[in-house]
Amino acid sequence: MTTIPVEALLRKKERFERGEDHRALEDPTAELLRLEEQGELVVQKIQGDVVTVPTKYGREKRIQKGHLWHHKSCGQCGHIPGYSTSIFWVMRKLGYDYHDPRDQTSCTAWNYYASATSNVAAQAAVAVRNFAAAQETGYFPLVHCGTSYGHYKEVREELLTHPELRTEVREIMGKLGKDLVFPEELVHYSEWFYAMRDEIAALQTRDLSGVRVTVHPACHYYKLVEGDAIYDPDVYGGQRTAVVTGLAERLGADVREYSTWFDCCGFGFRHILVQRDFTRSFATMRKIEVMKEEADPDVVLTHDTGCVTTLDKSQFAAKAHERNVGVAVMSEAQFAALAMGAHPYKVCQLHWHSADYRPLLEKMGIDWEQAWAEFQEGLKKLEKGDKRYLDWDDVD
Amino acid sequence: MTEAPSYYKSPTVAGYPDVSYEEKARLFDEVKSDIRFSDYLYGCYECGICVAACPSARFYDFSPRRVAQAAAREDVELVYQQMQEDIWECSQCFSCLRCPRGNNPGGIITIMREVAINNGLASAKEALEGYSRIIYKIMSTGTQVSPDMLQPDAFPDWGPETGDVSNNLDLWRRALPSETLHTTSTGWDVSDKTLVELYLIWLHTGALDMIADVDTSLHSILQDVMEERLEEEGIEL
Numbered sequence: 001m002t003t004i005p006v007e008a009l010l011r012k013k014e015r016f017e018r019g020e021d022h023r024a025l026e027d028p029t030a031e032l033l034r035l036e037e038q039g040e041l042v043v044q045k046i047q048g049d050v051v052t053v054p055t056k057y058g059r060e061k062r063i064q065k066g067h068l069w070h071h072k073s074c075g076q077c078g079h080i081p082g083y084s085t086s087i088f089w090v091m092r093k094l095g096y097d098y099h100d101p102r103d104q105t106s107c108t109a110w111n112y113y114a115s116a117t118s119n120v121a122a123q124a125a126v127a128v129r130n131f132a133a134a135q136e137t138g139y140f141p142l143v144h145c146g147t148s149y150g151h152y153k154e155v156r157e158e159l160l161t162h163p164e165l166r167t168e169v170r171e172i173m174g175k176l177g178k179d180l181v182f183p184e185e186l187v188h189y190s191e192w193f194y195a196m197r198d199e200i201a202a203l204q205t206r207d208l209s210g211v212r213v214t215v216h217p218a219c220h221y222y223k224l225v226e227g228d229a230i231y232d233p234d235v236y237g238g239q240r241t242a243v244v245t246g247l248a249e250r251l252g253a254d255v256r257e258y259s260t261w262f263d264c265c266g267f268g269f270r271h272i273l274v275q276r277d278f279t280r281s282f283a284t285m286r287k288i289e290v291m292k293e294e295a296d297p298d299v300v301l302t303h304d305t306g307c308v309t310t311l312d313k314s315q316f317a318a319k320a321h322e323r324n325v326g327v328a329v330m331s332e333a334q335f336a337a338l339a340m341g342a343h344p345y346k347v348c349q350l351h352w353h354s355a356d357y358r359p360l361l362e363k364m365g366i367d368w369e370q371a372w373a374e375f376q377e378g379l380k381k382l383e384k385g386d387k388r389y390l391d392w393d394d395v396d
Numbered sequence: 397m398t399e400a401p402s403y404y405k406s407p408t409v410a411g412y413p414d415v416s417y418e419e420k421a422r423l424f425d426e427v428k429s430d431i432r433f434s435d436y437l438y439g440c441y442e443c444g445i446c447v448a449a450c451p452s453a454r455f456y457d458f459s460p461r462r463v464a465q466a467a468a469r470e471d472v473e474l475v476y477q478q479m480q481e482d483i484w485e486c487s488q489c490f491s492c493l494r495c496p497r498g499n500n501p502g503g504i505i506t507i508m509r510e511v512a513i514n515n516g517l518a519s520a521k522e523a524l525e526g527y528s529r530i531i532y533k534i535m536s537t538g539t540q541v542s543p544d545m546l547q548p549d550a551f552p553d554w555g556p557e558t559g560d561v562s563n564n565l566d567l568w569r570r571a572l573p574s575e576t577l578h579t580t581s582t583g584w585d586v587s588d589k590t591l592v593e594l595y596l597i598w599l600h601t602g603a604l605d606m607i608a609d610v611d612t613s614l615h616s617i618l619q620d621v622m623e624e625r626l627e628e629e630g631i632e633l
């Protein structure tokens with residue numbers, strides 16, 4: 001007979017009391033500044049023009065407009081490069097300067113969540129090293145990847161609540177000749193796009209009013225250390241994160257609802273690489289098919305590397321099983337760039353995507369055949385040896 | 397205590413009878429001693445909200461509730477069984493953070509995985525089979541996936557575009573307007589100085605040593621790569 005372990009639970013209860021100094025830091029920025037005052041760490045300050053945005057529990061978050069250090073993302077750069085080039089292109093069009101560093105590693109969290117072959121101190125040291133590198137240039141970090149953003153928030157919380165970890169990381173940084181540096185705010189690129197949505201819309205050249213959109217918010221953006229994700233009373237009544245949706249609505253697209261919005265995409269870190277049957281099943285059955293049935297979107301917009309990859313690449317095999325799939329997938333950065341007149345191949349690099357985006361381009365009034373021929377012209381220049389690389393002048 | 401109380405998972409059901417209770421308790425103590433553990437667990441209502449949100453619970457015989465519950469009750473046998481059978485199913489999406497008690501079952505699993513790796517558990521070795529190449533890439537280059545990994549034989553289920561990418565890789569990368577993205581064997585161009593700093597972090601934090609038990613050959617290759625580079629830079633360890 002099973003006995004309910006009341007005694008054990010009562011005995012344990014004491015252990016689960018929440019300490020004053022643990023969990024849900026109400027204002028991590030204030031805490032960072034307090035520790036800086038005590039000489040424990042160095043805070044890289046926000047500078048220049050700023051947009052203030054509301055966060056989940058009301059704290060105001062400041063987004064620096066220009067002079068940004070682009071913390072790139074493994075997956076974006078590795079196999080969806082149009083994601084990164086679109087971010088850069090939009091920033092250039094809006095006239096904001098930036099730095100695209102070589103002095104940056106991955107946050108290494110993809111591997112950590114997949115394999116656990118790292119530890120708290122190593123993960124914190126990698127984060128702080130990257131932030132120290134940004135601070136050395138004077139540019140303020142803007143994090144491209146949803147997982148890097150979420151993981152850096154985990155690291156920030158761990159550093160703020162565990163003095164012994166600060167000591168360990170400070171010692172390691174000392175060996176690298178660096179300080180324990182942390183930026184005043186952790187900012188995801190989609191927050192920058194949300195904050196700049198009026199400036200982006202002011203340069204819009206393509207009409208998106210007939211374009212049906214579904215949004216997949218990235219787990220690591222708003223679930224992991226959730227407090228300073230952006231929530232706006234005007235978007236979903238402030239009950240879901242406003243990034244991506246706020247921008248798509250501002251661009252005039254027809255944003256549609258579906259019931260499994262809270263579900264993750266099925267990426268799974270390890271799964272997308274070595275257990276793709278799980279990833280494919282989840283992405284198609286819980287996300288793409290539900291969206292198709294309930295919202296019939298022309299495109300799924302999301303704001304994390306893993307989600308774009310998973311939702312895009314999972315559809316091919318599902319098609320063979322005659323599942324109800326077949327929707328273009330891209331980041332809202334690519335979508336915004338297209339709205340501003342960006343070239344679908346030279347800038348948005350849509351040829352790296354798998355799900356068919358051509359019907360969407362047609363709906364946006366883009367002649368993709370002509371655009372592809374123009375892209376091929378650029379490639380010929382490279383093949384003939386006229387140039388080693390295409391540059392921004394070639395794509396504008 | 398050398399034996400579990402009767403209301404905990406019985407060793408005959410939990411399995412692994414060849415592993416002693418003391419050894420299982422030692423591993424659980426290692427989980428509990430992680431600085432994050434007390435931030436991640438406050439006990440469990442057993443309400444199942446985490447299970448409803450969990451993608452892995454939908455496709456595997458897996459439950460974040462069972463993980464939180466076993467840890468809160470300190471059910472040593474069950475925790476061990478989960479470390480051998482369950483933890484690698486988790487997608488680390490952290491949807492379970494909607495727990496009304498403020499638990500983080502996904503976070504507890506992260507810690508359990510680390511302990512499984514550190515102690516060379518069979519589940520860890522098995523989970524990492526086929527994953528060495530990725531660990532090598534991230535630890536040696538500082539970027540996780542590189543464009544040249546997009547080969548149709550590795551990703552046959554990703555459609556014909558994977559073949560187009562791999563056939564045109566060098567040319568398409570050179571057509572990218574961003575200066576750091578012309579690379580094919582790393583996600584972006586990472587400077588030598590940056591790599592040296594990364595290697596020092598892996599070595600000083602013991603992250604490199606973690607691999608020694610689960611993949612000895614990968615460990616020695618990585619060690620050689622790192623030590624050679626540091627030696628070139630005149631850095632003594």
Ligand code: SF4
Pocket residue numbers: 446449450451452453459460485486487488489490491492493501502503505
């Ligand atoms: S982190 Fe793991 S346990 Fe939590 S919801 Fe995601 S898959 Fe489930």
Ligand code: SF4
Pocket residue numbers: 439440441442443444445446447460461464465494495496497498499501
């Ligand atoms: S949601 Fe929290 S309290 Fe409810 S079963 Fe899951 S871990 Fe336990």
